[in-house]
Amino acid sequence: MVEGQKFTVPARKGRAVRLQRGQRIKVINTYGSQVVDTWAFNAADISECMSMEHTRGVIDKMYPEPGEAFVTTHRRPILTVVEDTSSGDHDSLIAACDRYRYELLGVEGHHDNCTDNLAGALAELGLQTPYTPSPFNMFMIKEWGEGLRLTRRPPTSRPGDYVVLRAEMDCVVAVSACPQDIVETNGPDCTPRDVDCEIS
Amino acid sequence: MVEGQKFTVPARKGRAVRLQRGQRIKVINTYGSQVVDTWAFNAADISECMSMEHTRGVIDKMYPEPGEAFVTTHRRPILTVVEDTSSGDHDSLIAACDRYRYELLGVEGHHDNCTDNLAGALAELGLQTPYTPSPFNMFMIKEWGEGLRLTRRPPTSRPGDYVVLRAEMDCVVAVSACPQDIVETNGPDCTPRDVDCEIS
Numbered sequence: 001m002v003e004g005q006k007f008t009v010p011a012r013k014g015r016a017v018r019l020q021r022g023q024r025i026k027v028i029n030t031y032g033s034q035v036v037d038t039w040a041f042n043a044a045d046i047s048e049c050m051s052m053e054h055t056r057g058v059i060d061k062m063y064p065e066p067g068e069a070f071v072t073t074h075r076r077p078i079l080t081v082v083e084d085t086s087s088g089d090h091d092s093l094i095a096a097c098d099r100y101r102y103e104l105l106g107v108e109g110h111h112d113n114c115t116d117n118l119a120g121a122l123a124e125l126g127l128q129t130p131y132t133p134s135p136f137n138m139f140m141i142k143e144w145g146e147g148l149r150l151t152r153r154p155p156t157s158r159p160g161d162y163v164v165l166r167a168e169m170d171c172v173v174a175v176s177a178c179p180q181d182i183v184e185t186n187g188p189d190c191t192p193r194d195v196d197c198e199i200s
Numbered sequence: 201m202v203e204g205q206k207f208t209v210p211a212r213k214g215r216a217v218r219l220q221r222g223q224r225i226k227v228i229n230t231y232g233s234q235v236v237d238t239w240a241f242n243a244a245d246i247s248e249c250m251s252m253e254h255t256r257g258v259i260d261k262m263y264p265e266p267g268e269a270f271v272t273t274h275r276r277p278i279l280t281v282v283e284d285t286s287s288g289d290h291d292s293l294i295a296a297c298d299r300y301r302y303e304l305l306g307v308e309g310h311h312d313n314c315t316d317n318l319a320g321a322l323a324e325l326g327l328q329t330p331y332t333p334s335p336f337n338m339f340m341i342k343e344w345g346e347g348l349r350l351t352r353r354p355p356t357s358r359p360g361d362y363v364v365l366r367a368e369m370d371c372v373v374a375v376s377a378c379p380q381d382i383v384e385t386n387g388p389d390c391t392p393r394d395v396d397c398e399i400s
Contacts, residue, residue, distance in 0.1 A: 052253070053295035053334040058304075061348040073331070075300040093293075095253035100275040104258075130330035131273070134253040144344050148261040 001025075001199040009036075011192040012179035014117025016125050017199065018043060019167040024082060027175060028196040029139055032159035033187035035178040036195050037096050037114040037135040040070070040078050043170040046127055048072045050079060052092040052134045062144075063092040063136065069168055070136065077168040086161040091137035093150065097180055098132070105182045112179035121174045138163055140178075140185060154184045205399045209236075211392040212379035214317025216325050217399065218243060219367040224282060227375060228396040229339055232359035233387035235378040236395055237296050237314040237335040240270070240278050243370040246327055248272045250279060252292040252334045262344075263292040263336060269368060270336065277368040286361040291337035293350065297380055298332070305382045312379035321374045338363055340378075340385060354384045 001017045009015045011034075019025060027036055040050035051073045056062060058071050066084055069077035098115035115132045122128055139161070141153040165173070177195045178186060186192050203223070209215045211234075219225060227236055240250035251273045256262060258271050266284055269277035298315035315332045322328055339361070341353040365373070377395045378386055386392050 047331070051295060053293065056342075056350060057294040057301075060350045060352070062344070062350065063348065065348065073295075075298075075304060093253065094257040095251060095273075098275075101257075104275060131247070134334065142256075144262070148263065148265065150256060150260045150262065152260070 003200055005199045007197055009175055009177045009195045009197065011177050011194050012112040014114070014121040014174060014176035015197070016121035016127070016172055016174035018125065019171055019173055019199070021167050021169050024164050024166045024200045025173055026162050026164045026198040026200065027138060028160065028162040028198070029086070029157045030159065030196045031193040032157055032161065033139070033155040034193045034195055035140040035155060035180070035185050036138040037118070037176040037178055038138055039118060039133055039135050039174045041129070041172045042072060042078065043172055046129055046172070048074050049129070049133045050136070052136065056092065063090055078171055079165045079173070080168055081163065082166050083162070083164040086139060086157040086163065089141045089156055091140040091142045092134070093142055094137060094140070096132055096135045096176070097178065102182070107182070114176040114178055117176035118174050121176070122172070125172060127172065152184070154187045203400055207397055209375055209377045209395045209397065211377050211394050212312040214314070214321040214374060214376035215397070216321035216372055216374035218325065218372055219370070219399070221367050221370050224364050224366045224400045225373055226362050226364045226398040226400065227338060228360065228362040228398070229286070229357045230359065230396045231393040232357055232361065233339070233355040234393045234395055235340040235355060235380070235386050236338040237318070237376040237378055238338055239318055239333055239335050239374045241329070241372045242272060242278070243372055246329055246372070248274050249329070249333045250336070252336065256292065263290055278371055279365045279373070280368055281363065282366045283362070283364040286339060286357040286363065289341045289356055291340040291342045292334070293342055294337060294340070296332055296335045296376070297378065302382070307382070314376040314378055317376035318374050321376070322372070325372060327372065352384070354387050
């Protein structure tokens, strides 16, 4: 991507971009409360990808805060969180939505989903992966407590909140404006919305 | 596997077995405090596997308790937790150890690891997967709290504690007696030990 380039990820859709080491992507929750599933892959070897389970083990946290990095399946930094104007509540625990999720919710026929959005976004770059890594779900809240229970809460992010991520290696970053419109993942009005991105 | 069959997974090593729907595997922490990384795959399509991130989303818990099931990447039940005589403290958050983990710990040259153990155990059945799913780490404790911090604790399991898992589809179950001997994952003496299994 060229520095200064801006693009919009339409509601319910995905987009993948190539970043050079040192480049940054700002993901803007333009309308607020939109969850953005996020993935990253080593540009030189797409089988090496950003991994929530490796990151949690390496940094001993649920996910990185500003100044800390996500690591890959090879335990190397790939994306550093540079800035986060939201409440800082995100999710690293839950799989991307997929056709099976919507089937369980009673949907008949096609429903846009983040898993297919990743595949489609990578395909536009001529890439494919053999599986869907667990995503970093920006602005999504799945609260944990003392016991094993996890509790879904609508996002607390406000219009214009953003997260800036810096590439620590040449990589492909993919984002999906989550198409969930049945439960309150994207807020009480269950309405997926556009997300804006800027490269710098 | 034949009902009634018993086998030992040697310390630091892995083993995979085929289970028919309805069969059970009892994983016994024979000497106590040994972490057992556990995976499961649909026998008819190994690309469909037990998924921690899908399970957390489907059951809204960190991991299943007795009577509840792990689901696959297609969100279908694959293994039900039938019985658990341990404290019930396990881990679904952390990746299997791998060569990169031991390199970061300063190990030079080969070190047994759960990722290679899975690959080797599957290879003995003529199978391979394109990636290492995030495992269910039985008896491993990685505590979460109010914030983002995760804290490693030695296992609280006692000699003879066991977990019984029932296959909800014809599947391949793989276990690895974690070879971690540098940090206290397997207890304060940092000594990996054998694990015994029984099929019924």
